[in-house]
Amino acid sequence: MTAADTRLRLADLGVGAGAFPRGGDNAITDVPGVLVGHATVHTDRLHTGVTAVVPAMLGAERRWLPAGLAVGNGFGKLVGATQLQELGALETPVLLTSTLSVYRVADALLGHMLAQPGYERTTTLNPVVGETNDGFLSDIRSRPLGEEHVAAALATASSGAVAEGSVGAGAGTVALGFKGGIGTASRAAPVGEDAYTVGALVQSNFSGTLSIAGVPMPADELAPGPPAETVGNSCMIVVATDAPVDGRQLARCARRAVFAMRGVGSDFAQGSGDYAIAFSVGSGMPPADAALSPLFHATMDAVEEALVNSILMATTQTHADGNIARAIPLDAVRARLKAAGAI
Structure with missing residues (x-):
């Protein structure tokens, strides 16, 4: 990669974290035990993949984690949504992928889980798989994703820095007229007398006019060519925390995660x-609702930054038929942020 190709995150541009500090890697993996892996496909006709958010503690000894779901707009194919909402329980990793591959990916995730030690007698399991439509840049009707890609995403799931932009489930997505993709961020926030981490990972594929730190960045002014078209117009958000919040409280966090989309x-x-899934790896007595405002604030900040990172880190992708989703020009972004006093 040349210096000209180097992408930068929001923090690299000098934009502050806001009310709460960023985590060490500024990623959902700052939450203890949360791993992320990708399987990415880039060819002349395919830009697609699978992204896995894996709570490492799920398994035979801990079959579920408290979770909540928020539906901003239900024009999507979120497998496992009703049981997630009804029971407030997450039983599997959360996988993200392309719209028409979501059912093959869900079946592969189910097969993976049933093959794990301790699941030999399992007769019911709720795989959770979300999607956005990457049809502007990928031959989506070919439904190219399945067992091998799920296995690769799960096998490569790790802690630490997370690959962002045109990778995994974000390989072919478009956001706000630019190339979108996978983004992540985190914040440390107090809940009562204790400090916890909240992290977010997003798959961005939606329309509107980009705003970074309150500064408009219209694609028709910044992009070197015509703005990319968003197909399907969706966003998946995954929020993780180590705060010992319950399913009802996590649903409240998830709603704030959807609110953050308006900030960009x-x-x-x-x-x-537009969907947000929030889960907790924490344990202990849930805090009083009166203590949750900082967690809500931190969730919105982390999601907003993750959405911006998904665009800043994305690289230009082209389909053989001529469709182009261009990376946002970082020099233009920096100039606008400086002019507005945001950096």
Whole structure:
């Protein structure tokens, strides 16, 4: 990679974290025990993949984690949504992928889980798989993703820095007129007398006018060519925390995660499938609701930054038929942020 190709995250541009500090890697993996892996496909006709968010503690000894779901707009194919909402329990890793591959990916995730030690007698399991539509840059009807890609994403799941941009489930997505993709961020926040981490990972594929730190970045002014078209117009958000919050409280966090989309300029179009899943790896007595405001604030900040990172870190991708989703020009972003006094 040349210096000209180097992408930068929001923190690299000098934009502050806000009310709460970023975590060590500024990623969802700052939450203890949360891992991320990708399987990415880039060819002349395919830009697609699978991204896995894996709570390492799920298994035979701990079959579920408290979780909550928020549906900003239900134009989507979120496998496992109703049981997640009804029971407030996450039983599997959360996988993200392409719209028409979601069912093959869900079946592969189910097979993976049933093959794990301790699951030999399991007769019911709720795989959770979300999606956005990468059809602008990928031959989506070929449904190219399945068992091998799920296995690769799960096998490569690790802690530490997370690959962002045009990788995994974000390989072919488009956001706010630019190339979108996978983004992540985290914050440390107090809940009562204790400090906890909240992290977010997003798959961005929605329309509107980009705003970074409150500064408009219209694609028709910044992009070197025509703005990319968003197909399917959706966003998946995964939030993790080590705060010992319960399913009801996590649903409240998830709603704040969807709210954060407006901070980067989402127009919440009618065909948008906007979902947030929040889960906790913590244990202990849930805090009083009166102590949750900092966690809500930190969630929105982390999600907003993750959405921005998904665009800043994305690289230009082209389909053989001529469709192009261009990376946002970082020099133009920096100039606008400086002019506005944001950096």
